[in-house]
Amino acid sequence: MTSQSHNDPAAVHPPVPGIDVEQIKADFPILAQEINGNRLVYLDSAATSQKPREVINALLEYYRKTNANIHRGLHTLAERATEAYEATRSHTARFIGGVQPEEIVFTRGTTESINLVAYTWGEQNIGEGDEILVSEMEHHANFVPWFELARRRKAVFRRLPITLCGHLDLSTIDTLINGRTKLVAVSHMSNVFGTVNPVGRIARLAHERGALVLADGAQAAPHLPIDVKALDVDFYAFSSHKMLGPTGVGVLYGRRELLESMPPFNFGGEMISQVGFDRVTFADLPHKFEGGTPNIADVVAFDAALSYLERIGMEKVHEHETAITRYALDRLSEIQGLEIQGPQDTSERGSAISFTDPDIHPHDISTFLDYKGIAIRAGHHCAQPLMKFLGKVATARASFYIYNDRADVDALVDALRDMRRYFGV
Amino acid sequence: MMPLDEMYREIILDHYRSPRGRKPLDAATLTAEGHNPSCGDDIRLEIELKDNILKDVHVDCKGCAISVASGSMLAEAVKGKTFAEVSELARMIRLMLKGELDDPPGDIGDLGALAGVRQFPVRIKCALLAWVTLIEGLDKYAGGHPDGTIVVTSEHDHDSKKTE
Secondary structure: OOHHHHHOHHHHOOOOOOOOHHHHHHOOHHHOOEEOOEEOEEOEOOOOOOOOHHHHHHHHHHHHHHOOOOOOOOOHHHHHHHHHHHHHHHHHHHHOOOOOHHHEEEEOOHHHHHHHHHHHHHHHHOOOOOEEEEEOOOOHHHOHHHHHHHHHHOOEEEEEOEOOOOOEOOOOHHHHOOOOEEEEEEEOEOOOOOEEOOHHHHHHHHHHOOOEEEEEOOOOOOOOOOOHHHHOOOEEEEEOOOOOOOOOOEEEEEOHHHHHHOOOOOOOHHHEEEEOOOOEEEOOOOHHHOOOOOOHHHHHHHHHHHHHHHHHOHHHHHHHHHHHHHHHHHHHOOOOOOEEOOOOOHHHEOOEEEEEOOOOOHHHHHHHHHHOOEEOEEEOOOOHHHHHHHOOOOEEEEEOOOOOOHHHHHHHHHHHHHHHHHOOO | OOHHHHHOOHHHHHHHHOOOOOOOOOOOOEEEEEEEOOOOEEEEEEEEEEOOEEEEEEEEEEOOHHHHHHHHHHHHHHOOOEHHHHHHHHHHHHHHHOOOOOOOOOOOHHHHHHHHHHHOHHHHHHHHHHHHHHHHHHHHHHOOOOOOEEEOOOOOHHHHHOOO
């Protein structure tokens, strides 16, 4: 990046038409506060996003007007709650490319969605000598469940390697996915590198050899238009809380015939059809996987988050974030010594940017930035195998969303410069 | 003084930039290693013991400013002290960091600068890493395991289980 473009960033990075970030910022009450006397600059959306007023209001409204248990009650509130809950399911099904609502299972989060597959489909279908292929850029939620499943079932846990540039190394994938491979687990977007992985290509290869594919969409679903049928994945897992919705709501998409073949996960409540003293039958999809009283209020409020994103349009969301990411990569590269992880090409990556300073530990970076009102993440990002690969113990990570603009990037860059002066390096 | 300046005092930054005790020992009696998985800080202490006295200490810390500075101060502070004196010092530093002493005790020199860390609870474990490692190493030594490297894992292991 030259100093010329720095002087006139607008000429190089024009704002995305149709996105009014000032208006969007105003929709998020939490952003209108100061931290240590500075405007809050929230750059930790890869950990969890902030929530717009509509989502917060949807939660309040639900408890004020609707609250009841679902599917069992025969009164007005129960009907209203059931309808709102199931409407969110249909909405979610439309949001990820128009699948059937029965193919959407609500869980507590991405981690639980992945564990659900490992403990049901995995236990049923993985045996001794079978192979599970997991990429080295997974965070723990899409790594440990498969590692443990392989251990329990005496299966072979294989690693899909990564390159130093932060891409999957697909050069040996023809042998890594073979006749013994039963499952390939891969993130759609890395939470450390920001890399968007070629999930569709991997899925085609896997299916040719009879393996299934689970994609971890926790980082992708908030930022990209998602079409799970076009991606041709068998399972897709993501969380509400990273995409403007409440915490405690995860989504598992599974192909209908797979979900039908899988045993239940939690026993009790809504997943039961009939219970006798000698026989128990389970409910149809998707309720078979939703034992107990689910997180009704938060699921209902998730509907408002999906509507908010749709009103902007996921193409626009992606376009805006690509512009911000490009601007951030260019501006961060102006800081001498700063090492930025992951692809430089914004067509290959999303908006999570990990970086390290040669002289200042990520935790000191985080503490200093927080003092300036800037929230980032520092640590191993629950991706310790990846950190080991990088030879680092931790990185600092700034991650962007629809409510971030170039002024936020400028605040980050200015603070990082101040930080180097402060620490005398 | 702003809380940030109280944590990153000039004394702390000086120890961070020029850590003391970097020279490896020729005759280490005891080696203790500590690791803090939540932030990835690693520390390795070599100690030369004679007649229950810490004759010399080597500190190799890879980590944040606070953990490096705390290790550097440790190297200066414990030399020539007995087990009991070092344990008492570590106890006072812990109390100071946890805010259970109003003021730093008068006789701990540069270590008093660590008091600023108490306003940043998530960073207290950084300041304690060197001390926890030292005390656990000495305890194991005293318990009859003087041979080889004593690997001590910091008390903050549970933080590594946090997920995103």
